[in-house]
Structure formats: C-alpha cells, structure tokens
Amino acid sequence: MQPSKVRWGELEEDDGEDLDFLLPPKQVIGPNENGIKKVVEFKFNDDGNKVKITTTSRVRKLANALLSKRAVERRSWPKFGDAVHEDVGSRLTMVSTEEILLERPRAPGTKQEDNKGSLDPLAQGGAVLMVCRSCGKKGDHWTSRCPYKDLSQPTDTFVDKPTTDSNAATGVTKGAYVPPSMRGGTTERSSGSDMRRRNEENSVRVTNLSEDTREPDLLELFRPFGNVSRVYVAIDQKTGTSRGFGFVNFVSREDGERAINKLNGYGYDNLILRVEWAAPRAN
DNA sequence: GATGAGCGG
Known part of the structure; x- marks a missing residue:
C-alpha cells in the first residue's frame, strides 16, 4: 500500500529511496502510573535492514509539569456561580449561562445634574448612544437633525467672537x-x-436626463450659474444605470433660481430637461 | 412620470 499523498516536509532530504511506508507504524505505550512511557518504532538502518527501536522515558506528573502552585491551590476553592452545588475539586471547567451586567460609570445620563427629575426610561438605561449635542435630548435625534438647532444658543463657551x-x-x-x-x-x-443648512437645501431637481448623463455632465451644465455644492444622479442599484433624474445643490438660492429659469425646457442629449426646485427629501 | 445614499460623536 502506497500512501496517496506525501507532504513535502516528510520527504527524505537525501536521494535514498524512502521505504518507510513499508514499516509498521510507531507505537506509543503509556505513560503508566509511574510515568514510564515506551515508544516502539521501526527503521531501516544504513545496511537496509529493518530494525526495531524501543525508547523508554519517564514523564513528569501532569500537576508538576503544567500547573503552577497557585493553579493547584485554586482547585480547592469553593465553587461559585452555576457550579455552586458542585463538590470542591470536581468539574474544573463549566460553561455558565449566567448573565453578567457590566457597569458603565460614564454612561450618558449618569451625571447627577443630567438625571435629576428625569423619568425618561431611555435616560435611565445607560444604553442610549444617540444624544443630541445641540439640545441635549437623548435618544431622539442626531445633532445634525436637531429641530431646535436654530433656537439653541451659540456655544460661546468654546469660541469667543473676537472683536478685532x-x-x-x-x-x-x-x-x-x-x-x-x-x-x-x-x-x-x-x-x-x-x-x-440653508445652503444644503438649495436643491434643484433635474428630470428627463438621458440614461448616460452622469454627475460630471450635470456639474458642467449647472456650474456656469454659480457655486454648486453637490451633484447627484440617481442610479438604479440593480442595473447600475441612471434612473433619469438627479439633483444639483447651489450655494446660493439666486444661482439656483437662474439655473432653473435657463435650463428648464433646455434640450440636452436629445431630451427636453425639466428643472425645478426639489421637494425636501422624505425622511 | 419621475424626489437621492450615507453618517454617526
């Protein structure tokens, strides 16, 4: 019987034939209670004769070999948790399904002045990640979406307006x-x-774009009317093709207005463009 | 005829 696969690491380095596969497999006996281990293996010697080699060795006892004094000591500890009813020294490993709650000392809403009188369960849990930096409301909205942004006081604690x-x-x-x-x-x-925020909202919708109109084309078309802060062409995620409409944002509303007046009804790539103010984005 | 993706302290 020839081994089907020989790993390169097992190949003989010299050019002699490797006939080891003809030999009986290596046997390991023990170690017995006295720590005696026997290894029996067969080899071909230099003359090509089969020889039996028996190696006897003594192994150190497991506790001495692998366990530190402290580790041995720990085995006599009383059990706790799910293993509390186990005998001391038994069942050295046990998987527990016990729920461990981790403390978060600096969790949002832990500061005393933040918490006073708050009955908001979201504020109590300590699991709220979303806290508006502008108005301080927790779990409601992100800073960028703060509905109270315009009402909030500017943070003059951070930036002093320099008066020359x-x-x-x-x-x-x-x-x-x-x-x-x-x-x-x-x-x-x-x-x-x-x-x-207002600049972001000067959004112009462009429809009836040809399928191969891309964002650079839109920019080229609208750029002459003023500073464009963003162009976007809606792409069908499935097909990767244009959905035939897009958006152009202007830094100033007046420029957007002029672009609408000039480009609405403009012939572009064999199609008549429709250009008008975009409705605010849904959600 | 038609109204966008992603980004979180």
Missing part, C-alpha cells in the same frame, strides 16, 4: 482657534449652522 483688537489686547483669546466664518468681528452674520 480689544480681545487680543487683553489676551483673552490668545491662541484660540477661530473658524473662518467667525473671523472679522462682524456680529451681523447669522449663526453659522443656520447658513450652512
């Missing part, structure tokens, strides 16, 4: 980062988040 030289002279804002929108000391500017 007065603050610099007193050194109050020395080294503090001031975002570009807050530079220049004008108090007339409306709050930054407010403006940015």
